[in-house]
Amino acid sequence: MVDGLVADNCVPKWRNETFDVAPRWGMPPVFRLDRGAVPFFGTRAYGVHLNGYMREGDGLRLWVGRRSPAKQIAPNKLDNLVAGGIGNGHGIAETLVKEAEEEASIPPSLIKHAVPAGAVSYRMETRLGIRDDVLFVYDLETPADFAPENRDGEIVHFELMPASEVLERIRATSDFKFNVNLVILDFAVRHGLLRADDPEYLDVATGLHRPLD
């Protein structure tokens, strides 16, 4: 079926990576679907995102990666330290450990300190169809002697950016990949980087967690 959809240009190409489709997270999957065809059907997809950060006096700096120009989705955009979809049969922590190693050379001895900090959820229409995504969010405070290094070619460069600059670029530009903006805003709310009396605070604090049906 996906072959036919690719031939008809309804799906851009096979990704050769399949996602489980289940009535709810944690239930036995009903079928598997190639990742490229997921938006066409609008089934829910799950991912893991890692906010890497360092404290600096009273402030924070965030690890930001630049996505390769060769990426099919969001080429050249800025990204979290680690992010990846949860392929069929794989667990959340397992995906985090694997992606942390491939994308940023974070060893298991460091990634085990990552703190699960919730989930960001959204549903949106894109050129390719509906994205109904749930992103499990982790935070990792990295030690002074750590610098990420990409191994799989998906990130061309990492830098440590002051949180204030990250938030200003989220506010004023489209530099970050669309859903990374949401993950970092959630980080900013949880770490007290936004003022509660900002007129947009409640929209941010309540808008990043779409209750799941």
Add this chain to the structure above:
Amino acid sequence: MVDGLVADNCVPKWRNETFDVAPRWGMPPVFRLDRGAVPFFGTRAYGVHLNGYMREGDGLRLWVGRRSPAKQIAPNKLDNLVAGGIGNGHGIAETLVKEAEEEASIPPSLIKHAVPAGAVSYRMETRLGIRDDVLFVYDLETPADFAPENRDGEIVHFELMPASEVLERIRATSDFKFNVNLVILDFAVRHGLLRADDPEYLDVATGLHRPLD
């Protein structure tokens, strides 16, 4: 009008504290309503809740207050270190500082370290009508030489409870005031106290932040 509703037993009694009613938070209020009549009309109400905690090795302990048996709402239930409704004309931080002093004798020099960490929102039906509440949430790590002391008679006792015990009582009992369960679950998600692979994790992580209309 509230006099008439109290006479008809539609509203239990005057609270002599008014809440602003506005189309959205931050917009000029259209009118003020006695707090006791808010559920009858189902207008949105705003509050501030403070999670007080101490680190202990790898774990956390949370400050828990027991509400006075004389309280009209949720007598004898367990509560956050500080919690209060935002009365008309008052700001979020202003309410936090005032309630922190009255309810727990937290001085301004300590409460200024409270970190805004988001908002919990819900809409529910109660015996008195609809509650459509938004709670601004703050966290405060308290120093070793601090012990809360109630001044206004609303809390009869404070204790420092291991987070694991707090979560077990939330899971298995109705010991905590209904909305304090939500505030503490949000704290637990943000501080990595829940496992992301728990089957109920996503319901908790996405269910505490009802997007506002």
